[in-house]
Amino acid sequence: MTIPGERSTHFRHERAASSRAAWLYAAIFVASAGFVAAGGRAIDLLPGFEAVILLLVVGTVVVPLTAGASDTPGWETRAPTSAARLWVPTVVGLAFAVIIPIAAQVRTAVPLVPPLAVLGQATAPLAAALAAGARWRELGFGPGHRTWQTSIVLVAPIAVGLVVLVDAGMVAGPTLPTVFLLYLFSAAIPEEVHFRGVLLTRLMRLWGPSWAIVASSLLFGAYHAVANVTYFNGAPVPFALALGVVVEGTLGLSFAIVFLRTRNLVAVVALHTVLDTFNFTLLPHVQRFFM
DSSP states (O other): OOOTTOOOOOOOHHHHHTSHHHHHHHHHHHHHHHHHHHTTOGGGGHHHHHHHHHHHHIIIIIHHHTTTOOSSOGGGGSOOOOHHHHHHHHHHHHHHHHHHHHHHTTTTTOTTHHHHHHHHHHHHHHHHHHHTTOOTGGGTTSOOSSHHHHHHHHHHHHHHHHHHHHHTTSSOGGGHHHHHHHHIIIIIHHHIIIIIIIIIHHHHHHHOHHHHHHHHHHHHHHHTHHHHHHHTTSOOHHHHHHHIIIIIIHHHHHHHHHHHHHTSSHHHHHHHHHHHHHHHHHHHHHHHHHO
């Protein structure tokens, strides 16, 4: 039973992978990668390989691992809601996708703005969704499905990579817990609650799973465009936006699929945290190597 205009939220990875939404994302990905390469910044595409590899791992390992879940997500077992109750938290989520990058640009002048904005990112869209009638379970706070197995499968190889970096003297081991906690609370938790817990689930009910996954992932990539200017050595904004599609947008696809397969935020928050810790620990060494 659905509201007028509300789409089925049944998620089939086979159907989603061959949908028009998936083909659209593939076209945007290829065009973005081509634009970056044509602009003489092909080396900046390296993190995109990591994102594609992760997507392949999710498709070939996580999807079979999480087989057997009920086809009906928790929110379809309750009475339908109005479209307005879906759009209000969606709009709040979209607003914070704009606010956070802007807040990051004023951190030097007003140091309190970024942490307050991140706190708002983790709470305001969530509060809007709950106030609009969403349940904790449908936002990723339920028991989940094979959550811990999925977390171990995804996190263990990256953790091994971190151990290798420490053993090679590229990373100071005592600093890793601090870095881990930094990315856990400043990026992984607020971004996953925001983009997967709220935006993805609201868009699924409005547009269906395929379009919701692609739209939320593209938004996740665009959200990182301002940060990519710094990450990629002063890349011009058009290139930073294209790299957002290739790198963070593709990571967003993996995060979305993991979230939908496990029905829980735990695995995707763990993956996001460890991946950020690994990437930003390794980044200075990669940049020195290619500069």
